[in-house]
Amino acid sequence: MQQIHQAVQESVGTAMMDQELFRKCVGTFLLLFPLTHCMLNLFSSSLHRHAIGDTNLPFCLQSCVMPLEYALAVHEAGTEQVHKYVGKEPSGLKFNKLYLDEEDKPHNPMVNAGAIVISSLLKMMDYLKKMAGREYVAFSNATFQSEKETGDRNYAIGYYLKEKKCFPSGADMMAALDFYFQLCSIEVTCESGSVMAATLANGGICPITGEQVLSAEAVRNTLSLMHSCGMYDFSGQFAFHVGLPAKSGVSGAVLLVVPNIMGVMCWSPALDRVGNSIRGIHFCQELVSLFNFHNYDNLRHFVKKLDPRRQTGHERNKSVVDLMFAAYSGDVSALRRIALSAVNMELTDYDTRTALHVASAEGHLDTVKFLTHTCKVNPNAKDRWGNTPLDDAMQFGHNAVVKVLQEYQSIYTHTLMPEELRLLLMV
The missing domain is CATH 1.25.40.20 (Ankyrin repeat-containing domain)
Structure with missing residues (x-):
């Protein structure tokens, strides 16, 4: 942390944060967590990118695909149609629990049951490529086969959802499960994943291509649910300490969105007891401890933090x-x-x-x-x-x-x- 404050003092002029300072600060964070690989897309009037570690190594999105899947479903079908089949509230339960809300619907799209139901509503791969600005997005067949062979809990959830008539009329439960396993097996890198996060931060417009990939409604809903439900059993504490929309995956990925500022993808495979990346969470906490990105930081009076939105x-x-x-x-x-x-x-x-x-x-x-x-x-x-x-x-x-x-x-x-x-x- 001493290195961070030294970097602040050495920054050029009176800027609260210039590009060089941002690079130094982020670099210091990753020195604290040396096994973390991270890519950030920061956009002001133009796009700036910063990478630390092996940011071009592929890894599977796993549950980080859930907010992207939900965003596409709302973009294509609208909020009302999607939420006929899935709720909007945190479950307070483990992400793969066989449990529904009082209306016999999955609690939200960020748990396995909700993601499985939404899998029956859409087709996705091309949209992910658009969100990534046509950067690296691939498919891991080995992970897909492993998910199918070891996915007993998800099969149980699928049959439970079918019994409770949670799927849309005519939907094939096994096809939805198969597609869900495929979505979890989609590969990205920190580079392409950060563009996806930046697309959400940029109101659904990919900052690389300028293409409107998602509607404003889809982005708003997705960020709201990521904020309250995105970090497995740690969602409440993450919202309290970090105050930003995020989603974790058991591959060690953390997708973080700072609305109107930047998108971040961290990857560090060491997980805590509930399946979140240990260093990924620490990185997010350190980022917010220095910059006033927390949703409830007062931009005018929180003078102890840096404000990168202030123009010099x-x-x-x-x-x-x-x-x-x-x-x-x-x-x-x-x-x-x-x-x-x-x-x-x-x-x-x-x-x-x-x-x-x-x-x-x-x-x-x-x-x-x-x-x-x-x-x-x-x-x-x-x-x-x-x-x-x-x-x-x-x-x-x-x-x-x-x-x-x-x-x-x-x-x-x-x-x-x-x-x-x-x-x-x-x-």
Whole structure:
């Protein structure tokens, strides 16, 4: 811990956390837990990645697949349909217990019974690849065969669910079990798994590809259940000490989400008595002890912790450069990632030109539509020569852009608040 505080003192400028400080701090955590392999995807206006250990070694997701499976089910079928068959509450029981709630449903999607039922609702592999930004996702046939041969408890759960009529009408219980074993046998690396976590942290938009993989509803529900039910019998204590959505697996994996900041995948096979990675949990606790990531840390008054969300002058300049370059290039996906990072989309350069000025001058119609109709930026902003975005579009003869700007000027009333913008971008 002394090394961490020294790294803080050596950081550049007045930043609460710059990229170099983040690298040093995370590196110190992993020195404390040398058998932990960890990959973090931190996104602000652009994606930053940090790896420690053998982050390209494959391992099976096991129960870490459960939140991803549930997210896809809600994305495809909706909350109401999914929760006809599975509850939303922590069970207070061991994850593989033969026990249902008062409505004869599995307690939640993060226990074996709930995951088995949801397995009967969907098809998954392609979505996992999309969530991982097309990075490494594979299948371990050896693990699958082992799960089938030693899965007596899960077979018992399956027959119990069938007896209680928990499956959707027409569902094949053995097929659902088989698929559940397959899901647990999907292989990722810390690198690809961290992209999956970052997709959840980024409102369902993969930060690698910019693709909307999951709906806002699916992400919100998934993070809520991960927060209360994700860490086996340790969920309550984890929520108390760490205060972040997470899911563990008996492979030693811990998938951690810091909403709107980053996704983390840790892998360290040594487990505690209830099946959680010992070093993975310690890493999460140490991370939250330094940074104010806990859901109930007060961002304004918790002065003893670092706040990586606080922008310095250097970071603002970088945001301006990223914003203007994306507008100049017509890169709507990059602009969407920037907006989701809570960057002010009306930032100006040294000539007081906005991204809308630049996009209008270049004639990027889709970019102009995104900045106006989605981000609701001010169309009347003037640069240091007194020109508006409409003036620029007219000067360079971009008639389609002129038409969009004229229509938007006639209806423009206000700029969205940050939360409104975030929800709109996630839809």
